[in-house]
Amino acid sequence: MSLSWNEFPCIALPAMLCWLSAGLLACRRPRSARSxxxxxxxxxxxxxxxxxxxxxxxxxxxxxxxxxMGETRLWYALFMILAGYITYRRWNYPWLLxxxxxxxxVFTAINVLKPEIHSVALMxxxxxxxxxxxxxxxxxxxxxxGVATLAAGVLFFRRRSGxxxxxxxxxxxxxxxxxxxxxxxLGLLLGAVWAKEAWGHYWSxxxxxxxxxxxxxxxxxxxxxxxxxxxxxFVLWTLLVAFLLLLLCWFGTALLPRSSLHxxx
Amino acid sequence: MSLSFxxxxxxxxxxxxxxxxxxGYPEAALFVASIILVGFMLQLTVGHFDIAILHYPANxxxxxxxxxxxxxxxxxxxxxxxxxxxxxxxxxxxxxxLLLFGLYMELTPQLPRMPTQTPDLVSRLGFRMITAxxxxxxxxxxxxxxxxxxxxxxxxxxxxxxxxxxxNHLGLWVLLASAGxxxxxxxRVVMHVGAGETEWRVFNQNEEALELxxxxxxxxxxxxxxxPNLTIIDRQAPPAPQPDSKPQPKxxxxxxxxxPKRPKGRIGDWAITLDEYxxxxxxxxxxxxASPMPESTPAAKITVQNLLTGEIKTGWVSAxxxxxxxxxxxxxxxxxxxxxxxxxxxxxxxxxxTIIPKEGESFDAILEVNKPVSVGDWMIYQYGYETALxxxxxxxxxxxxxxxxxxxxxxGMFLMAAGSLLLAWNGAGxxxxxx
Numbered sequence: 260m261s262l263s264w265n266e267f268p269c270i271a272l273p274a275m276l277c278w279l280s281a282g283l284l285a286c287r288r289p290r291s292a293r294s295x296x297x298x299x300x301x302x303x304x305x306x307x308x309x310x311x312x313x314x315x316x317x318x319x320x321x322x323x324x325x326x327x328m329g330e331t332r333l334w335y336a337l338f339m340i341l342a343g344y345i346t347y348r349r350w351n352y353p354w355l356l357x358x359x360x361x362x363x364x365v366f367t368a369i370n371v372l373k374p375e376i377h378s379v380a381l382m383x384x385x386x387x388x389x390x391x392x393x394x395x396x397x398x399x400x401x402x403x404x405g406v407a408t409l410a411a412g413v414l415f416f417r418r419r420s421g422x423x424x425x426x427x428x429x430x431x432x433x434x435x436x437x438x439x440x441x442x443x444x445l446g447l448l449l450g451a452v453w454a455k456e457a458w459g460h461y462w463s464x465x466x467x468x469x470x471x472x473x474x475x476x477x478x479x480x481x482x483x484x485x486x487x488x489x490x491x492x493f494v495l496w497t498l499l500v501a502f503l504l505l506l507l508c509w510f511g512t513a514l515l516p517r518s519s520l521h522x523x524x
Numbered sequence: 525m526s527l528s529f530x531x532x533x534x535x536x537x538x539x540x541x542x543x544x545x546x547x548g549y550p551e552a553a554l555f556v557a558s559i560i561l562v563g564f565m566l567q568l569t570v571g572h573f574d575i576a577i578l579h580y581p582a583n584x585x586x587x588x589x590x591x592x593x594x595x596x597x598x599x600x601x602x603x604x605x606x607x608x609x610x611x612x613x614x615x616x617x618x619x620x621x622l623l624l625f626g627l628y629m630e631l632t633p634q635l636p637r638m639p640t641q642t643p644d645l646v647s648r649l650g651f652r653m654i655t656a657x658x659x660x661x662x663x664x665x666x667x668x669x670x671x672x673x674x675x676x677x678x679x680x681x682x683x684x685x686x687x688x689x690x691x692n693h694l695g696l697w698v699l700l701a702s703a704g705x706x707x708x709x710x711x712r713v714v715m716h717v718g719a720g721e722t723e724w725r726v727f728n729q730n731e732e733a734l735e736l737x738x739x740x741x742x743x744x745x746x747x748x749x750x751x752p753n754l755t756i757i758d759r760q761a762p763p764a765p766q767p768d769s770k771p772q773p774k775x776x777x778x779x780x781x782x783x784p785k786r787p788k789g790r791i792g793d794w795a796i797t798l799d800e801y802x803x804x805x806x807x808x809x810x811x812x813x814a815s816p817m818p819e820s821t822p823a824a825k826i827t828v829q830n831l832l833t834g835e836i837k838t839g840w841v842s843a844x845x846x847x848x849x850x851x852x853x854x855x856x857x858x859x860x861x862x863x864x865x866x867x868x869x870x871x872x873x874x875x876x877x878t879i880i881p882k883e884g885e886s887f888d889a890i891l892e893v894n895k896p897v898s899v900g901d902w903m904i905y906q907y908g909y910e911t912a913l914x915x916x917x918x919x920x921x922x923x924x925x926x927x928x929x930x931x932x933x934x935x936g937m938f939l940m941a942a943g944s945l946l947l948a949w950n951g952a953g954x955x956x957x958x959x
Contacts, residue, residue: 263786319786380750380781380869383893434951441948444692448941457894459712459905459925461933462703464655469630476623480616485952487612516633 261319262312264329268371270312275364277305278340282357285347302344302356309337309367322381325394328510332370334395336363338402346406350431358409384520389453397446401505403439404478407432408502411495418492426490433485436498440478447471458520467521470508477501545604552608552617559666560621563659567650573661578708580928587705590665594672601677610674618667625663629654664704671697688946695939698932706929714907717742718919722880726924738899740922741878743888747915749868751803752822752843753779756791756857757864779866782824793831794857800825803868805842812840818916822868826855841865867914875906875920891922901928 262270281301284294313333316324324330343359346352414428450471451461462468481497512519542550567573578586600606608614628651635652643652650657675693678686713726717740724739755777780789780796787798804820805812812823823842829835839855843865855863874892881899889897891906898904903925910917 380871383870383872386872387894430952437950437952438948441944441946444940444944445948448937448944451937453894455903455930456896459896459903459923460710460927461937464629464634466630469626473623473626473630476619476626479619480623483612483616483619515630 260315262315263319264316264370267312267316270308271367271371274305274308274312275367277301277308278360278363281305282353282360285353285356290353298356302340302360306337306340306344309333309340313337323391325391326381326385329370329373331394331398331509332366334398335401335405336366336370338399339363339366339405342399342402342406346431346435352410352431354413355406355410358413359406362405362409384457387453387456389449389456393446393449393453396442396449400439400442400446401509403435403442404502404505407435407439408498410435411498415492415495429490432498436478436481436485440475440482443471443475443478447475463520465521466515466519467508467512470504470512474501474505474508477504545608547604547608547613549613549617552613555614556617556621556663556666559662560659563657563662564649566658568648570658571648572650572653572656573658575656575708578705580709583705583708587701590668590672590701593669594676597669597673598676598680601673606673609670610677614670615674618663618670621663622667625654625660664700668697668700668704671700688943688950691939691943691946693943695936695941695943697936699936699940702929702933702936706927706933709926709928711924711926713924715740715922715924716919717875717877717922719743719745724880736902736924737882738902738904738924739880740904741880742875742920743878744876745873745909745917745920746876747873747909747917748871749803749822749915750871751782751784751801752868753781753866754791754796754824754826754841755779755864755866756794756861758861759856760860782822782865790831794828794863795831797827797829798824799827799838807842810840812842822865824865826863828855828857828863830857839863843867870914873906873909875922877922879904891920901930902926 278301281298284301285298287294313324316333324333339359340363343356343363347356410428410432414425414432417425417428450468454463454468455461477497478501481494481501484494484497513522540546542554597606597609601610632651634654637653646652650659654660671693675690675697678690679694682690713728713734713736715723715726715736717723719742722739722741724736725733726736727733778791780791782798782801784798784801789796789798801822801824802812802814803822804814804816805823806815806817806820807823812825821843823840825838825840827836827838829837837855837857841855841863857863872892874890876888877891878886878888879897879899880886889904891897891904893906896903896905905923905925906920907923908921910919
């Protein structure tokens with residue numbers, strides 16, 4: 260089966276509808292046993308639709324759809340909702356399912372409105388077995404950090420409204436950040452190995468590399484502050500700054516003054 | 525980074541005075557700021573940090589001194605000063621300082637080498653070449669020292685619970701040390717080899733020849749291409765150097781990727797049907813015929829229909845041989861616009877070479893992007909070709925990279941990868957049980 264951006268809205272719209280209604284239903288009180296099943300069914304249907312599109316699109320392009328911003332947004336939406344769903348099931352945070360459904364919907368909606376049609380050509384520099392793991396591992400890290408930022412935001416507003424200190428939620432954020440950082444470092448290392456194969460050196464302070472270093476350093480600051488036992492709002496702000504730097508790393512490379520070897524579209 | 529120490533320091537921080545032990549963030553901030561300040565002063569007096577001074581064996585000696593300092597620091601690990609150096613406040617302050625330097629580097633243009641003309645103050649302070657500036661080198665070295673003491677401390681009282689910590693910190697230290705000290709020995713040169721020729725020299729910027737311990741014979745250069753794109757161009761638009769202004773619509777250029785599996789598409793108001801595609805064709809009369817001749821060009825016979833008026837046109841469009849920006853098209857839409865074909869993009873290019881090392885047996889290899897060949901501490905990469913001629917290029921450029929510190933760097937990366945996997949697997953769980 261082959262699908263292209265032309266067919267994307269027909270799959271994206273039902274998927275977004277599934278995610279959003281699952282998120283809203285999960286947050287509704289009181290919760291019945293049946294509504295729990297419906298939430299599962301809706302989320303999984305949405306995830307399956309999105310995964311089927313990626314697979315069929317991959318087939319149509321005869322290359323992995325990881326080259327353009329639009330293509331990475333497809334994966335981000337998928338991993339975001341996956342991470343949200345796993346954490347909802349594992350730690351029972353229904354609002355996290357809703358928030359990740361909203362983020363996944365926004366990313367999918369951008370692709371429906373602005374699909375960035377590109378050629379199927381994959382330039383020789385991208386033809387490597389490291390291409391897929393490098394990009395996908397990064398997007399998984401971004402998804403974990405995205406969920407961590409949402410959870411930190413909720414914690415911040417709970418504290419401001421005087422709902423007390425939810426240490427459980429902060430520990431949960433720590434878990435997400437540590438897992439995210441594990442993936443981020445792996446993505447970076449795979450990138451370094453690939454850079455040695457393709458460009459001659461594993462680290463060249465290319466703008467994307469510099470931004471990846473900056474992002475990693477910002478998350479290291481959060482991790483070390485927490486290891487020191489800091490729990491105040493300052494650590495939550497650190498997380499927000501780190502996520503803003505991450506977004507700059509993801510989307511901002513083309514806007515910055517230095518040209519990057521990482522621009523392919 | 526002992527937690528009990530940090531906690532003690534946290535509670536004391538409100539009552540103690542500056543520079544009264546145990547030290548914390550204010551001292552760390554002042555300390556790092558002083559390092560940067562001294563760096564800037566040195567930068568103004570002696571100019572950039574020249575990595576060449578660390579050329580082998582100087583880098584080994586410097587590394588040995590650094591290792592000695594770390595060992596000495598670990599020897600006195602119970603002193604409050606060493607607790608502080610190896611503690612979280614110094615680690616975070618150094619990380620933030622490096623982050624800010626990185627951010628500055630990201631937001632401003634950086635030069636690959638020092639300009640020859642009289643530099644302005646920004647250049648003299650090293651801001652146009654951050655990684656070769658003294659403040660950055662000092663921060664890097666201080667990070668190696670602090671990270672080294674922290675790691676060695678844990679290594680000496682090894683516990684299986686610390687395995688994630690050790691993989692991440694030791695791995696990072698080994699990688700930073702090999703990358704930093706190894707940078708002095710690294711050499712990157714580009715060799716230009718004509719088809720059928722053998723070369724062993726490279727030329728630097730001053731056109732001085734440098735002989736390498738390896739010679740390369742280029743037997744053949746090959747290039748495969750993707751089918752090109754179709755687009756609508758404005759024949760009245762200014763020609764090169766702005767060829768990009770040609771494809772239409774101007775503000776959102778559209779392209780139709782030729783793919784015999786998907787012969788239908790659309791650009792603007794025109795529906796396209798691909799009738800025939802020849803990747804290597806020559807023009808004979810008004811038609812194109814398949815031909816493997818070197819001068820051949822991609823050509824496509826298409827039928828287009830205007831969706832507003834219903835008008836139908838059929839004709840051949842080609843990429844115009846090997847001259848960029850020159851389109852051949854029998855498919856004019858009106859006096860101004862016509863269908864045209866872009867230059868095909870390379871799918872794969874490779875050099876069929878023989879590598880003749882100064883010592884040892886010579887051997888044949890196919891060099892292509894992402895597939896370098898190793899000869900001792902050298903790696904040879906496919907670098908470039910004559911892009912204007914594409915598959916007809918009669919030379920190939922290869923980059924030769926010498927990096928004798930690659931192995932330790934790889935060991936560091938391997939350790940860090942193990943640490944990252946453990947982090948991804950455990951989350952913050954291990955830390956919680958520690959607490």
